[in-house]
Amino acid sequence: MSELSKEKYTWDLSAIYRSGEEWEETLKNIPQLVSQITEMKGNITISAQNLLNTLNTVEKLSISLARAYSFARLSFDTNMGDSISKNRYERIDSIATQVNEQLAFIEPELLKMDENKFQIYKNEEPELNKYSFKFEKLFRMKKHILSPEMEELMTKLDSLGRSFKKVFDDLVVNDLTFPDVTGESEKKIEANEANYLKCLTSQDRVLRENYFKGLLNTYGSHQNSIASIYYGSVKHDIFEANTRKYNSSRDMALTSNFIPVEVYDNLINTVRNNVDKLQQYLNLRKKALGLDEIHFYDLFVPVVKDLSKSYSFEEAKDLVLDALAVLGNDYTDILKRAFDERWIDVYPAKGKRSGAYAIGIYGSHPYSLLNFTGNLEDVFTLAHELGHVMHSYYSNENQPYINSQYSIFTAEVASTVNETLLFNHLLSKINSPEEKANLLSMHLDSLRSTLYRQTFFADFEKQVHELVEKDQPLIPDILGSLYKKLYELYYGKDFVTDEELSYEWARIPHFYTAFYVYQYSTGISAAISIAKRIQNEGEPALAGYKDFLKSGGSDYPINLLKKAGVDMSSPQPILDAIKDFEQSVQQLSSILGISV
Incomplete structure (x- = not known):
């Protein structure tokens, strides 16, 4: 396959940013947007105009962060060995964490209002109507939201809560020693998580049993810690x-x-x-x-x-389009755009992450990552990820940003x-x-x-x-x-x-x-x-x-x-x-x- 032919099966990220320099410009603007919001602290709800300005700035910031994060992640996931992509991904992840901490005051401050006041503000500033559902949910959750000081503390405690999963992951990945097991062929294979499907789908029942016991007994030997x-x-x-x-x-x-x-x-x-x-x-x-x-x-x-049975990607594409024709031409026409306009990164490659996913980006089209090898499961994975793509596409095209995320x-x-x-x-x-x-x-x-x-x-x-x-x-x-x-x-x-x-x-x-x-x-x-x-x-x-x-x-x-x-x-x-x-x-x- 020529380089030009290969390119059609990779995604084109220019719909998000035309260059790395454009991505950097977004990062330069983020502190300014954060500053505009934090300057409103204590005054967000004193007028309809203040409320609208703050919410619109938060929305602008959220869209910018999401676009910058998506670009960095998509770049990194197709070339995890690339130092530039890795650096971008780590930077935007760190920035997003800092922004969340800096803006933890917003929800508690919004809840200083009640429903009647919000209704008055909507009458004064009709543009606030697009935030109606956000506030309906917020008012429903009001009794569960704490003071700004407590919310800041809970954000830090949430980080502590996530550490239990990190300890578990560290134990499994770095500290557990899984045994080698054999089947009828007596060829050794490690009874670890990476070999789960390989061993349990094997026709060799001796191997399946030995793997099952080797894997679970390893966890059993650490059951007190876990x-x-x-x-x-x-x-x-x-x-x-x-x-x-x-x-x-x-x-x-x-x-x-x-x-x-x-x-x-x-x-x-x-x-x-x-x-x-x-x-x-x-x-x-x-x-x-x-x-x-x-x-x-x-x-x-x-x-x-x-x-x-093996399928080429073109055969898989045709199968999926035929199967989804029942959803109408408007649906399949968008799918054809996804194939033609390179919304999908198709094949495995050195440095590319495993698995498959789709990601929606407001103001752009969605993207999907595959690792297509041609088996029937891969055909179903293509259909699956395109379902996510279409859900994000329809949602982003028909809803304001505040209501676009399902x-x-x-x-x-x-x-x-x-x-x-x-x-x-x-x-x-x-x-x-x-x-x-x-x-x-x-x-x-x-x-x-x-x-x-x-x-x-x-x-x-x-x-x-x-x-x-x-x-x-x-x-x-x-x-x-x-x-x-x-x-x-x-x-x-x-x-x-x-x-x-x-x-x-x-x-x-x-x-x-x-x-x-x-x-x-x-x-x-x-x-x-x-x-x-x-x-x-x-x-x-x-x-x-x-x-x-x-x-x-x-x-x-x-x-x-x-x-x-x-x-x-x-x-x-x-x-x-x-x-x-x-x-x-x-x-x-x-x-x-x-x-x-």
């Missing part, structure tokens, strides 16, 4: 919740995103009531793999022969809608039973690990925090016992709950960001429900979904999803996802000729 780290993290969450007058740490985590606690409970209760579908799939797995009993280390190996609760919906539509499209087009079985198997494993496994984690977190809120200590025996009981509940009596699983909680980094993982389960449920409506109802459902994409963060997440026809406070979206899972089990069972 339990203490986790206990500290949970205690910090509870301290902050109590200080801010929340009912619980879970209430704090959900209320900050305006998610009713009932949504969390509804998810857990609905999934708990339908664990039989998961257990049915495990039974199918056991029979398809020819096993007498099924263990955790049998959950990732493909149940059908890997066809190793909540994490809705962030995975658009991406998973795209994946679901791609799955349905491929399933309808494939004639080969082997290819269809391969696709269904991949879909089921994705649903199992997202819907069921993340709900399992959410269930565990809820119970752990409730124990600590009742002044119960978090010791390894309690954590291990709780974790094993959940395995027995979710996975059933025919699943072997090995002793090593009582240590698995110790390796889950997401537990240090409390009450986050449930959103993976609600996100995939909402997405499957929306895709089902679009394909069954056509234009009315599509119009509602587009309205959702265009709404950004202009309303509460629950209300935004209702525009797309999904009520996450009801069991229905979760039941839709479970029905999809159940039907896929039945289809795979029929193709394989295995009764379950």
Whole structure:
């Protein structure tokens, strides 16, 4: 491939800044904007004009910081060995931290107003109306916001709270010594996190078992230290919740995103009531793999022969465009721009970070990073990241900056809608039973690990925090016992709950960001429900979904999803996802000729 041909598969960052010098100019302007805001300290709310000027300056600063950060991060992520890119990224990260500390006084000062005063100010300065939803949320959170001095202290304590995750990461990366294990070939491989999928998807069951035991027993040998780290993290969450007058740490985590606690409970209760579908799939797995009993280390190996079909990026692009044609020409025309105008950095390269992501930039178009190698999973990753791209594009084009950033609760919906539509499209087009079985198997494993496994984690977190809120200590025996009981509940009596699983909680980094993982389960449920409506109802459902994409963060997440026809406070979206899972089990069972 020529250099010119390669360039079309890299992103063009000139839509953000034409040069590094232009980026530097932004950094020069940031202190001036910060100064303009800090000069207003104590006087922000004394007049409508002061309020409007301050909010507009904060918005200008936020847009500048976000653009500068995005440019630095995107540059660094494609060439992590480049000292200039690294320096830019570290500088803007440091600047952003300093700015947040300097402006911690703003929210407490805004809350010196009440709703009536804000309404008077809006009548005086109609431009303030664009901030109406911001203030509606702010007034709702008023009882949880402290004095300026306390907010500054809480910002510093928050840094302390994040240190528990850093200690955990340091322990896992630098201090744990993972053993070498072997399989039937007797070739040694280290039982560490980096080899997780490689080993657990291996056809060598001896290797899978030895890896599983080697990995989890390593965590088990440090369970006292890790339990203490986790206990500290949970205690910090509870301290902050109590200080801010929340009912619980879970209430704090959900209320900050305006998610009713009932949504969390509804998810857990609905999934708990339908664990039989998961257990049915495990039974199918056991029979398809020819096993007498099924263990955790049998959950990732493909149940059908890997066809190793490879796709060029152009083929993947065409597949995704065909699958998403149901979303309309306006949608696919923007996607074509993403391909033609180099919004995507496609292939792995030396110094490029691993994985995939998308990033929205107000005043520019979104960008997406891939590491495309041509397998089917990469085709789905392309569809997934383009869902994020389109959500950001529609939101930024249709909302003022203040309402453009959508909540994490809705962030995975658009991406998973795209994946679901791609799955349905491929399933309808494939004639080969082997290819269809391969696709269904991949879909089921994705649903199992997202819907069921993340709900399992959410269930565990809820119970752990409730124990600590009742002044119960978090010791390894309690954590291990709780974790094993959940395995027995979710996975059933025919699943072997090995002793090593009582240590698995110790390796889950997401537990240090409390009450986050449930959103993976609600996100995939909402997405499957929306895709089902679009394909069954056509234009009315599509119009509602587009309205959702265009709404950004202009309303509460629950209300935004209702525009797309999904009520996450009801069991229905979760039941839709479970029905999809159940039907896929039945289809795979029929193709394989295995009764379950």
